[in-house]
Amino acid sequence: MDAAKTPHSANPWTADISDENTKITTSSLLLVLEGVAVATKAPGKYVEPLVEWLQQRQHTSDAANNPDAALPFREWLAAIISNPRNCNDGTRQLVQVTLAVALLREKARGGQNLDGASIDSIWSPIYEAIISARDTELQFTVSRSAQGFLAVPLCSLVKDGRIQELWRLHTWLPDGQRGVSEEVCIHAHQPYGQSWILLGSGTDCTFEVDTPADSSLTTHAVYECCYCAADGKQNGTGYQTHQMSSTIRSTGRLVRVTPASRISHSRDMTYSVPGGAYHRSIVPGGRLHATLFVFDAHRGYDDAAAVLGPKDGGEWVQPRDPDGITAEVLAQIVDATRKWEQAHGAASEGDDEHDTVMGYYRYFRGMALLKDEGQESALQYLNPPESCTPAQAFTHEPSMQHQTYITELMKAGVVSS
Known part of the structure; x- marks a missing residue:
């Protein structure tokens, strides 16, 4: 068995989607598919058969009276896999992510609440797609955010540098290496944002921002952001899905920042951040936290959103390099920990992660390094x-799954039998 892989029993074509009420239109699937293709840098040979199949459905005689007929997730899955052209590796992973994002999109825009089982049913096909994409030409990429998390884009719809929709997996690792400066952590998003907590907990802090007549009362300066694309070309303020770095520069405009609220969020909860609302997320350095997140301009957009920093500051550059951490490793850590929390509960606020959760993090990170960089790098x-x-x-917590992990460590020569 590949040392960096972990066995999983779920069948990617029979995801446990119990929701039969939320329906997804053909046009919605086509739009989400476009964004998933951009996020994963999917080649045409994976995308085109799906697009053709969906467009044909819109023009069949059965759909003449309703060319945008909507179906629940399970019926879409059955219909898509009935066509052999849609069943090859690469196209299969696109289907999984597209259907999962489309379902979450419908629920979010409909204001529906998701319980743990509903979040599981959406996370499961995304997880399966990421960990099975290694032998395809799909690229689930990872970038380090200036706000301290690692981001994996799942669906990206950007027009003229302006985000229309951006769906991502956000993961804060328990290594404390967040790559964020406390001086420039308060920020606002241009599009409306919503987050669904997969595991762990975090605190969302909001702030009131104004411009007092007396400049001595100001506390921060306003900074604008520009991006350097993956090809190394500076692209101004227009958003880039795949970036090499981002830079914030002071505009010289001074404002007053006043703390407004602190609200903690934990597993299976959701919270929203309106466009233009200033906030920051706090996740202690020794904790693991993961969310599914969307920026959705359909639900609000504020052109004036910016980053706030020191009054006398100049500029900060945030490299996007994830330090060798892959999307596959992140997905494995998130899935294993979500299942562990379901059985044991999350660590209390203020505590460091449980030894088993740290074991998951170190195991998946180390086994990936063992394959790619050798034993010396992995042993840390x-x-x-x-x-x-x-x-x-x-x-310490024996189980069949944990015995499998130990066996893999033995095969790799890391522990003795």
Whole structure:
């Protein structure tokens, strides 16, 4: 077995989607598919058969009276896989992400609440697509956000540098290496944002921002953001899905910032951030936290949104390099930890992560490094000095899955039998 892979039993074509009430239109699927193709840099050979099939459905005699007929997730899945052209690797992963995002999109815009089972049913096909994409030409990429998390784009619809919809997986790792400066953490988004918590907890802090007549009362300067695309070309303020870095520069305009609220959010909860609302997210350095997040201009947009920083500051550059962490590793960590939290509960606020959760993080990160960079790089995670090793964490909580992990460590020569 590939040392960086972990066995999984779920059948990617029989996702457990119990929702039979939320229906997805053909036009919605076509739009989401366009965004998934951009996010994953999908080649035409994966995308075109799906587009052709969906467009043909809109022009069949059966659909003459309703060319945009809507179906629930399960019926769409059955219809799509009935066509052999849609069943090859690459196209299959596109279908999984497209259907999952489209379902969450319909629920979000309809103001529907999601319980844990509903979030599971959306996360499951996304997880399956990411971990099975290695042998395809899809690219689930990872970038480091200036706000401290690692982001995996799932669906990106951007027009003339302006975000229409951007769906992503956000993950804060429990290594404290967040790559964020406390001086420039308060910010606003141009599009409306909504987050669904997959695991862990975080605190969303909001702020009131105004311009007092007395400049001595100001506390921050307003900074504008520009992006450097993955090809190294500076692109001004227009958003780029795949970036090399971002830079914020002071505009010289001074404002007063006043704390307004602090609200904690945990597993299976959701919260929203209106466009133009200033806020910051706090996740302690020793904690793991993950969310599914969307920027949706359909639900609001504020052109004036910016980043706030020191009054006397100049500029900050945020490299997007994820330090070798792949989307596959993030998905494995998130899925394993979400299942563990379901059985054990999340760590109390203020505490560091449980040894088993840290074991998951170190195991998946270390096994990926073992394959790509060799044992020396991997040992800092698989056999860390003065810290609980993955083998020790799994031994403390014996299970069939944990025994599988230990067996993989033995095969890799990291622990003895």
